[in-house]
């Protein structure tokens with residue numbers, strides 16, 4: 601079974617368009633050796649506060665010479681009940697009509713929410729990759745560790761992890777825990793930390809005095825241990 605599907609190519613990860621309630625986390629085109637057909641498998645994610653019940657997509661397909669070939673005008677993911685930050689779509693492959701497809705452009709046309717509201721893509725631009733997130737260790741491992749300690753000071757029951765530096769992108773901000781939040785949200789949906797706190801405490805200048813204090817305490821503790829030992 602595992603050998604039945606072979607990956608032909610992948611999409612760039614994290615495709616997004618400002619205002620879209622859906623992020624295209626990942627996508628891959630697989631060849632089905634039993635039928636010879638190509639399948640597009642998309643991993644979509646709800647990044648809006650509302651539950652999603654349907655998503656309409658289209659796929660423009662191109663052959664290896666970048667010539668436009670038959671694509672998919674309207675593929676519907678139906679009967680969904682997708683909460684925020686939950687991914688979906690992977691188990692519902694889109695069958696591509698032309699098995700010579702070697703690149704493609706996915707578009708989210710409409711998103712239906714469970715309250716009946718519909719988001720309609722204005723068609724102004726394509727989904728494009730979100731900027732790559734910078735690892736939190738880029739600040740320096742000591743600062744990344746101090747950030748963890750500060751997080752635990754503020755929230756002793758915080759068991760999450762900060763993986764990347766936060767980023768502001770148009771209508772969204774990406775938290776240090778990796779969650780996407782709308783600009784009108786002051787707390788991260790994923791980890792619950794305040795936006796202000798996250799952006800402030802991911803700076804070495806802010807962390808420096810706390811790190812210095814920690815090092816002094818550690819040195820004192822070592823001295824006491826030596827005296828006792």
Ligand SMILES: [Zn+2]
Pocket residue numbers: 775776777778779788789790791792793
């Ligand atoms: Zn967060």
